[in-house]
Amino acid sequence: MxxxxxxxxxxxxxxxxxxxxxxxxxxxxxxxxxxxxxxxxxxxxxxxxxxxxxxxxxxxxxxxxxxxxxxxxxxxxxxxxxxxxxxxxxxxxxxxxxxxxxxxxxxxxxxxxxxxxxxxxxxxxxxxxxxxxxxxxxxxxxRAAVPDMPGVNEVPFLTNTSMLALETLPEHLVVIGGSYIGLEFAQMYRRFGSRVTIVEKGPRLIGREDEDVSAAVRAILEAEGITIRTGAECISFEPHDAGVSVGVDCHDGSPREIGSHALLAVGRxxxxxxxxxxxxxxxxxxxxxxxxxxxxxxxxxxxxxxxxxxxxxxxxxxxxxxxxxxxxxxxxxxxxxxxxRITAYALYIDPPLGRVGMSEAEARKSGRPLLISTRPMTRVGRAVEKGETQGFMKAIADAETKQLLGAAILGVSGDEAVHGLIDLIYTKQPYTVIQRSVPIHPTVSELLPTLLGDLKPATV
Incomplete structure (x- = not known):
């Protein structure tokens, strides 16, 4: 029954x-x-x-x-x-x-x-x-997607799930995919002591982000010794005595990367x-x-x-x-x-990226008049005090309605500080509401009124 x-x-x-x-x-x-x-x-x-x-x-x-x-x-x-x-x-x-x-x-x-x-x-x-x-x-x-790339079924590979089962440190981790999951594992294992190479098919990392964000993230990772191979349009795999041979077909550098381990981080x-x-x-x-x-x-x-x-x-x-x-x-x-629902998320490299709403590129495509402000983390007291000054803040607003359209905070506590701007967008209040607030010092969030106060008409 x-x-x-x-x-x-x-x-x-x-x-x-x-x-x-x-x-x-x-x-x-x-x-x-x-x-x-x-x-x-x-x-x-x-x-x-x-x-x-x-x-x-x-x-x-x-x-x-x-x-x-x-x-x-x-x-x-x-x-x-x-x-x-x-x-x-x-x-x-x-x-x-x-x-x-x-x-x-x-x-x-x-x-x-x-x-x-x-x-x-x-x-x-x-x-x-x-x-x-x-x-x-x-x-x-x-679950992790496994694209039908040449040779992928002929080699051992890892996904975000099987990576968690590792109890030993990869000698050389080759990460296929330069987006959110791949970048987190790349920096993580580099800091554990592995040699790490990121192979990305597109022309830059995290392609959905603005170019300035993408470039800053790349600089952060490269400063820690991570090799980044973008423009890898023909990714392939072959067995190798040392582990896995990954074909990258980039314009510059060796046509192959030899890794002890390969992580597929190319979508879900x-x-x-x-x-x-x-x-x-x-x-x-x-x-x-x-x-x-x-x-x-x-x-x-x-x-x-x-x-x-x-x-x-x-x-x-x-x-x-x-x-x-x-x-x-x-x-x-x-x-x-x-x-x-307003789009909001974080990339958990260090320093993290907190994102809400439109990117600058998306806002420009909308055709509306824009106000844009940026501020380097080197001018954020909390970041200076912690000795972690990489990254920057950026805010984009509608010049006519004074509504905040989007923001990115790449820097220490960026994943937390961005919530003040998430709340602002949800309440549909003009950015001047936050601009006139009195936040706590010393915090990263205390720079949000300053960031918004510096909004200027976007240049072409």
Whole structure:
């Protein structure tokens, strides 16, 4: 006999568990299905373990600079990768266990562990059992993409997931992909002591960012001894006695890079291919992302898709916001939608990049009159005091409405300081509101009024 629930949630990532909590609190019976690790990408192979590794790498980097601060460290700096890994594993394990314990102790929530497959628009099979519900929420996340590059299946390669299993230090790590994930791992392992080369197909790193941001990030990484090969239009792989031979086909430098390890960091793909969504009639795009409307509804009534699998956001915070939109509309009588969300994210190299809204290039394409301001971190007292003055701040505003359109803070605490500007954009207030504020000294955020006060008409 088929079991019936008020709702089925497939996946225990960032959106699934809080939605289960809201639905059960409203008196609904919920079946939550997880086929592998509770907590999703963020907890297990994304934010939490990688930022734990970033913290270890920063500690090593700062220790090497101890003399700059008048601190003497005798005996040199050593890296115990087994302990580094164990620390990251512990952080993930504790978070994962917390999510699992919460779900399994939740009243009205039944947890199924196994692979969910659709049998129809209101039915899902799991472990030989079929369960039904009028509402089904898909929160299956994504994984590292493995493009069909020549020779890629003939060599051992790493992804962001398998990188986390390393207990030894790569002698030479070749990172394929000069975007967010690749750059974080590149700097991290360089600071642990590996030789690192980044191979990027495009003409510059993090191509979605403005050219000045891209150039500054490149300078930061190169100053730490990372080799960067851009314009690698024909990337290929061959086995090599030393590990992996990567063909780069760049205009300058050797046509190949020989690495002990190769990391593929060239994008993400959704975990939707084996859900048998066709049996439910759910439409996906050419890249297997589930198509959703402004309220996260699929084309099939009663089925929603949240998080990375819908292609409408690739971050933990956007997945959680998907939950908020769905819950508010279903339970609170609200009318929240995806277009209310302002693009905001961070790149966790050191120093970090905090970003919100439009880039300068996007703002210029809009055709509106612009005001732009930049300020180097060398003129930020907090950065000078910490001895970390790399990077700069930039803000872009509409000259007519005085609305802030976007900002980038590449510098110490940039991922935190940018939130003052995120809040400004969400409140739809003119930038003069922040310009006239009195922030705390000494902080990075105290320079936001100065940055906004220096806004000048954009030059052509």
């Amino acid at each position: 088929n079991r019936r629930f008020d709702a089925i949630i497939i996946g225990a990532g960032q959106a699934g568990p809080p939605l289960a909590s809201r639905l059960t609190a409203a008196g609904m019976t919920v079946a939550l299905i997880e086929r592998k690790l509770f907590g999703g990408t963020c907890v297990n192979t994304g934010c939490m373990p990688t930022k734990t590794l970033v913290a270890s790498a920063y500690a090593a980097h700062l220790a090497r600079r101890a003399a700059d601060y008048g601190v003497e460290i005798a005996g040199g700096i050593g890296i115990d990768m087994a302990k580094v890994k164990a620390r990251a594993d512990t952080v993930s394990f504790n978070a994962r266990t917390g999510v699992e314990t919460m779900l399994k102790s939740m009243d009205l929530c039944t947890v199924f562990e196994g692979h969910a497959r659709f049998e129809g628009p209101d039915s899902v099979s799991i472990g030989g059992e079929t369960i039904r519900a009028e509402r089904i929420f898909i929160n299956v996340g994504g 793909t959704p975990n939707t291919q084996d859900l048998e969504l066709d049996k439910a009639g759910v439409v996906m795009d050419a890249r297997d992302f589930i198509q959703v409307d402004e309220q996260l509804r699929t084309n099939v009534p009663g089925i929603w898709a949240m998080g990375d699998c819908n292609g409408r956001g690739a971050f933990t915070h956007t997945a959680y916001n998907d939950f908020e939109i769905v819950a508010a509309n279903l339970l609170d009588g609200d009318d929240r939608k995806l277009s209310d």
